[in-house]
Amino acid sequence: MSNLPLDHVAIAVPSLEAAIPTFELLTGGHHSPPVRVDTEGVIVTFVGSGDGRVELLQPTSPDSTIARFLTRRGPGLHHLAYRVDDLEAALSKLATTGIGTVGTAPRTGAHGHRVAFLDPRSTGGVLIELVEAVATPAGRDEPAS
Numbered sequence: 751m752s753n754l755p756l757d758h759v760a761i762a763v764p765s766l767e768a769a770i771p772t773f774e775l776l777t778g779g780h781h782s783p784p785v786r787v788d789t790e791g792v793i794v795t796f797v798g799s800g801d802g803r804v805e806l807l808q809p810t811s812p813d814s815t816i817a818r819f820l821t822r823r824g825p826g827l828h829h830l831a832y833r834v835d836d837l838e839a840a841l842s843k844l845a846t847t848g849i850g851t852v853g854t855a856p857r858t859g860a861h862g863h864r865v866a867f868l869d870p871r872s873t874g875g876v877l878i879e880l881v882e883a884v885a886t887p888a889g890r891d892e893p894a895s
Contacts, residue, residue: 754832757881758796760805762819762828766795769806769825773797777804784808785860792816794860805831829867829877837864837882848872856882 779798791814809817850869859865
């Protein structure tokens, strides 16, 4: 688990429609088609491409995790995401160091990527997502969740 690439930085927003123009202007990138991730209670879009793009998260209901985040903290940084080749191996290695997870098992995020979140109590207060890439038939990775 050395030199993990930064996959994306996630920003919680009350409205994708309102946030997209600002992040397109700031990054010079375009946004991907929004994707609804019902298991997480969000609609997501990515702005830019490649490592370190911006993921915008809009809640789908007032009781979703992102809606509660927005109520408590307002719009802003939600998590950092790092790409891993093997999610189970990464989680197993981290468990030996005392880094815990949010929930008990990896789950499916946007674009079918397997993801897991690390417990902020064991990462200095920062929510970190690990993203396992999904290879396409051409061997290229799709944008991660």
